[in-house]
Amino acid sequence: QRDGTAREDDKQRQLDGFRVGAEGATLTTDQGVPVAHDDDSLKAGERGPTLMEDFQLREKLTHFDHERIPERVVHARGAGAYGYFELYDSLAEYTRASLFTKTGVRTPVFVRFSTVGGSRGSADTVRDVRGFAVKFYTDEGNFDLVGNNMPVFFIQDGMKFPDFVHAVKPEPHNEIPQASSAHDTLWDFVWQQPETMHMMMWLMSDRAVPRSFRMMQGFGVHTFRLVDAQGRATFVKFHWLPRLGVHSLAWDEAQQVAGADPDFNRRDLWDSIEAGHFPEWELGLQLISEDEARALDVDLLDPTKLVPEERVPLRIVGRMVLDRNPENFFAETEQAAFHLGNLVPGIDVSEDPLLQARLFSYLDTQLIRLGGPNFAQIPVNRPVADVHNNQRDGYHQMRVHQGESSYERNTVGGGRPAQADPSVGYDSAPVNVEGTKLRRRAGSFSDHYTQAALFWRSMSEVEQEHIAAAFGFELGKVGRVEIREGVLEHIARVDTGLAERVGSWIGLKPPEAEPVGPLTASRALSQRHRPGDGSL
Numbered sequence: 318q319r320d321g322t323a324r325e326d327d328k329q330r331q332l333d334g335f336r337v338g339a340e341g342a343t344l345t346t347d348q349g350v351p352v353a354h355d356d357d358s359l360k361a362g363e364r365g366p367t368l369m370e371d372f373q374l375r376e377k378l379t380h381f382d383h384e385r386i387p388e389r390v391v392h393a394r395g396a397g398a399y400g401y402f403e404l405y406d407s408l409a410e411y412t413r414a415s416l417f418t419k420t421g422v423r424t425p426v427f428v429r430f431s432t433v434g435g436s437r438g439s440a441d442t443v444r445d446v447r448g449f450a451v452k453f454y455t456d457e458g459n460f461d462l463v464g465n466n467m468p469v470f471f472i473q474d475g476m477k478f479p480d481f482v483h484a485v486k487p488e489p490h491n492e493i494p495q496a497s498s499a500h501d502t503l504w505d506f507v508w509q510q511p512e513t514m515h516m517m518m519w520l521m522s523d524r525a526v527p528r529s530f531r532m533m534q535g536f537g538v539h540t541f542r543l544v545d546a547q548g549r550a551t552f553v554k555f556h557w558l559p560r561l562g563v564h565s566l567a568w569d570e571a572q573q574v575a576g577a578d579p580d581f582n583r584r585d586l587w588d589s590i591e592a593g594h595f596p597e598w599e600l601g602l603q604l605i606s607e608d609e610a611r612a613l614d615v616d617l618l619d620p621t622k623l624v625p626e627e628r629v630p631l632r633i634v635g636r637m638v639l640d641r642n643p644e645n646f647f648a649e650t651e652q653a654a655f656h657l658g659n660l661v662p663g664i665d666v667s668e669d670p671l672l673q674a675r676l677f678s679y680l681d682t683q684l685i686r687l688g689g690p691n692f693a694q695i696p697v698n699r700p701v702a703d704v705h706n707n708q709r710d711g712y713h714q715m716r717v718h719q720g721e722s723s724y725e726r727n728t729v730g731g732g733r734p735a736q737a738d739p740s741v742g743y744d745s746a747p748v749n750v751e752g753t754k755l756r757r758r759a760g761s762f763s764d765h766y767t768q769a770a771l772f773w774r775s776m777s778e779v780e781q782e783h784i785a786a787a788f789g790f791e792l793g794k795v796g797r798v799e800i801r802e803g804v805l806e807h808i809a810r811v812d813t814g815l816a817e818r819v820g821s822w823i824g825l826k827p828p829e830a831e832p833v834g835p836l837t838a839s840r841a842l843s844q845r846h847r848p849g850d851g852s853l
C-alpha cells in the first residue's frame with residue numbers, strides 16, 4: 318500500500334489481475350492446446366462408438382460434471398456488489414481500527430444481500446429475513462460485518478440454530494414449502510421456543526418483504542466491542558441506514574412479482590448500479606460503555622433484544638456506496654465467504670452465545686462449500702492487505718511460497734508476530750470471565766414478550782393490519798390445531814388485540830392472557846425511519 322491505507326480502487330486493481338476475457342482468442346483445452354474441432358467426439362468409424370482416448374471430450378465433460386458446488390446451507394440465494402465505505406466521523410477515542418479512524422478514506426467493500434430460507438433458484442420477494450453481509454477490505458485485513466435487515470434474531474443460543482433452520486426450511490419428507498414460513502414445522506418451533514416472538518413480529522411485518530435491497534436497513538444484530546489502543550472496550554451495535562429510506566412491497570404485490578419476475582430484487586440492484594444510481598447507506602453506531610450497559614433493562618448479550626434508540630441514539634459515522642457490479646456471479650458472489658471471525662485490530666466480539674456459535678460455523682461450512690482451507694485466496698475473498706503466514710499446502714493452493722521456513726518462531730525467515738509493536742497486531746480485548754461451567758440459559762434472557770409488544774405498539778394502524786393479516790395467512794396454513802392455539806397464546810401475551818385479530822383470521826378464540834409490561838417507550842422504534850419516510 319502506498320501509505321498503508323486501503324483505497325477504494327485497490328480491490329478492483331487486485332481483481333483485474335485475475336480477470337480473463339476470450340475475445341478474439343482461439344479455443345483451447347485446459348492445457349492450452351488449440352482445439353481444431355469442438356462439435357463431435359472422436360469415434361471408431363463415422364457411426365461407430367466414441368473412443369476412450371478422446372481426451373478432449375473427457376476433459377470437457379469432466380469439468381462440466383463438476384461445475385456445481387454446494388449452495389450455502391442458509392442464505393443460498395443472494396446478489397452482491399462492490400463499492401466503498403467512507404468514514405466522516407473518527408471513532409479514534411473508541412477504537413484503533415484504521416477503518417474507523419481515518420476520515421475521508423474510502424475502504425473498498427463487497428456486499429452480498431440474500432434471502433435466508435430459499436434455495437439458490439427461489440424467488441426474491443418471499444416473506445423472509447434478508448442477509449446484509451459486508452466485507453471491508455481494510456489495510457489491516459478483512460473485516461466482515463455479517464448482518465441482517467432486522468435488528469434481532471429468532472434464537473438466543475447457537476445450540477438451537479440447526480433446530481431452527483430445520484424447522485424453517487422445507488419439510489424433509491416432501492420438500493414443501495419452498496421459501497415460505499407457512500407450514501407446521503416453523504410454527505411448531507415458535508410455539509415451543511417463545512424467544513422467537515420478537516423476531517416473529519418483525520418477520521410478519523412489512524420489513525420481511527423489502528421493495529429493494531437499496532431500501533433496507535442493515536443490522537449487525539449482536540453486540541460487538543470497539544477497542545482502543547489501551548485495550549479499553551466499548552460495546553457497539555452496528556446499523557446501516559438506506560439513503561432511499563425503508564420501503565416494502567405490499568403482500569399481494571410481492572406475490573405477483575414473485576411470479577412475474579422472481580429476480581426482482583436482484584435485477585433492481587444490478588440495474589440501478591448499471592444506470593449509475595448507486596445505492597447508499599449511512600453507518601450508525603450505538604456506543605455503550607460497560608456502566609451504561611449495566612443500567613439498561615436489556616441484556617446486551619441477548620440477540621433477541623434491541624437497544625431502543627431513545628435510550629442510546631445512533632451516532633452516524635460514515636457512508637457506504639455500491640458502485641460496481643461483479644463481472645462473474647459464480648466467481649465473485651457465489652464464492653464470497655463472510656465470517657464473523659474476520660475481525661481487525663480495534664474490533665472484537667462479545668459473549669453473546671449466538672455470536673459465539675457463529676464464530677465456529679462460518680469457517681466450518683466454507684471448508685466444505687469452497688473445497689478446503691485455501692478459499693481466502695479466491696479473488697473476491699483476498700484481503701488487499703499483505704498476507705504472510707505459515708499456512709501451507711492444501712487443496713487449491715494458489716501461492717508459490719518462497720524460502721525454507723514455514724514455522725514460528727524462526728530465525729531463518731520472516732513472519733514474526735507483531736507483539737513487539739502493540740499498535741500493529743490483533744489482540745482480544747481483556748475481558749473478565751469467571752463462573753461455574755454450566756449448560757443453562759441466562760436468567761437475564763427470559764423476557765420474550767416486552768420488546769415484541771414494544772414493536773407492535775410502535776407500528777401505525779396500516780402496519781398493524783399487515784402484521785395481523787400476515788400471522789393470519791401463515792398460521793392459516795398450519796394443519797395441526799394445537800400448534801395454532803399454542804402460537805396464539807404467545808401472541809396474546811404480546812397483545813390481546815393482535816391475538817383477537819389473528820384469531821378471527823384462523824377461526825380460533827384467543828386465550829385469556831395478561832399482556833406484559835412495562836411499555837412506556839411506545840414509539841421507541843420510530844427513529845428507525847428516516848425523516849420523511851412514510852413507510853415501514
Ligand code: HEM
Nearest residue numbers: 389392429448449450464465470475478538674675678682
Ligand atoms: C450465512 C450459520 C446466525 C447472517 C450463514 C451460513 C452459515 C450460517 C453456515 C452459510 C455461510 C456460507 O456458506 O458461506 C449461522 C449460525 C447462526 C447464524 C450457526 C447462529 C448460531 C445468523 C445471524 C445473522 C446471520 C444472527 C445475522 C446477524 C448470515 C448472513 C449469511 C449467513 C448474512 C450470508 C452470508 C453471505 O452472503 O454469504 N450463516 N448463522 N446468521 N448468515 Fe448465519
